[in-house]
Ligand SMILES: Nc1ncnc2c1ncn2[C@@H]1O[C@H](COP(=O)(O)OP(=O)(O)O)[C@@H](O)[C@H]1O
């Protein structure tokens with residue numbers, strides 16, 4: 001069987017190959033600042049839950065609008081805020097530059113002769129800017145345009161953005177449009193002397209945008225200065241805070257304190273509440289799901305002696321790695337065979353080699369892909385590859401915060417058929433994790449897919465093991481149409497403290513952390529499979 005859309009994983013801008021990082025990149029605030037390019041999701045310690053136990057979003061991203069004249073220091077202020085936030089959650093600095101309209105060859109010719117007005121509000125595609133910002137604020141993905149200052153043109157590629165807790169939208173007209181202003185939680189205007197702005201612009205545009213001093217002055221006198229006086233400066237009246245264009249450390253400090261306070265108010269204790277949810281009669285003790293119960297959307301593999309034999313090997317502490325991998329792969333294939341039964345099929349007639357008509361079935365899905373929750377979801381990928389060839393598989397790195405045990409989204413690498421909303425709406429996704437304990441990672445992964453527009457009943461969660469006592473009940477209540485296919489249901493879930501490992505020769509240390517283990521369970525499946 002093969003997926004109907006041969007859908008490759010593409011990178012953030014959809015032209016070059018991605019590198020699939022399997023480990024979290026933990027950045028310091030200084031690294032983040034150095035990498036604080038515009039239109040990139042800047043991560044440090046990851047994104048905590050942005051939803052409640054009912055699965056609904058509890059908070060939008062916090063959006064800041066920064067306006068000011070060209071070269072007043074808007075980008076600089078945005079980067080200083082990012083740095084000042086310290087151990088920041090995920091941030092995007094979204095630049096209005098990306099939303100310059102598509103230009104005709106005649107307009108580009110005028111632009112090269114410094115005779116095109118880029119400083120009029122009409123030069124910017126405000127509705128597109130507002131709709132991309134609204135998507136990001138509402139925790140949905142956005143594929144924003146890419147603009148080339150050297151070519152004065154919007155490029156063919158788009159840039160995929162998703163998952164920021166803070167969005168900083170900056171641009172000369174960032175406070176001009178009422179639809180944009182309505183999206184901001186905080187409005188900033190950077191006020192700077194015109195002579196300083198002109199000096200900075202000459203220095204920057206010669207160095208970074210390939211311009212001549214003569215051309216810069218022509219454009220400045222004809223368009224930039226009049227537009228500043230007529231359109232940009234008047235928008236300062238909408239600002240909550242006016243920040244000076246130089247020597248602005250105190251203002252930045254006040255702004256970041258305000259943002260930090262806003263984010264603290266939104267903090268949750270999500271995983272603990274999932275762990276404490278207690279068992280629900282979701283899967284009856286005799287492990288025979290009652291088909292009459294509407295909330296029950298868990299499919300358990302038939303508990304045959306053969307399956308129990310596989311689980312006995314996998315649960316056995318004495319099983320060595322080679323054997324563990326062999327049986328985990330076998331179980332993954334069995335689970336995937338079961339999971340593919342939930343895809344839609346339609347009738348298909350074929351002619352057999354003896355020239356008889358055979359009325360069979362074929363897959364009736366526009367697109368199918370897999371997504372693993374790293375690292376433990378990895379072993380299930382092999383099962384998927386065995387039953388569907390040529391299928392795109394993405395990944396999500398979700399790890400718990402060492403101190404709080406909260407799930408944190410650290411990295412995303414999704415197939416194209418999910419990155420684009422219009423495709424995601426018709427895509428079926430197999431989501432993989434080795435086990436569902438507290439259910440917090442599964443919850444976050446499902447929320448990410450729903451944010452992208454994947455339909456709940458197009459998500460099939462495949463897992464070796466589910467803990468009856470964990471968050472499965474909360475998960476099913478929040479997302480009743482997500483199907484869960486599993487090999488076994490264990491009764492216990494125990495909270496424990498995992499001691500850290502001290503740094504040794506040639507080996508980096510790890511911090512101690514709070515974890516929840518499924519009992520009797522199979523141990524840490526990712527470690528047993530990969531180490
Ligand atoms: N507070 C500041 N102190 C010193 N240099 C600054 C400051 N703000 C901006 N600059 C410099 O001015 C130039 C333009 O700043 P930038 O932030 O790119 O402006 P904008 O985004 O408003 O066009 C850059 O070279 C930047 O380094």
Ligand SMILES: O=c1ccn([C@@H]2O[C@H](COP(=O)(O)O)[C@@H](O)[C@H]2O)c(=O)[nH]1
Nearest residue numbers: 069070071100118119149152171172224
């Ligand atoms: O193709 C283009 C597009 C824009 N400009 C000038 O850029 C500034 C806005 O960018 P800042 O980073 O805020 O300075 C605007 O004043 C336009 O004149 C351009 O020269 N060419």
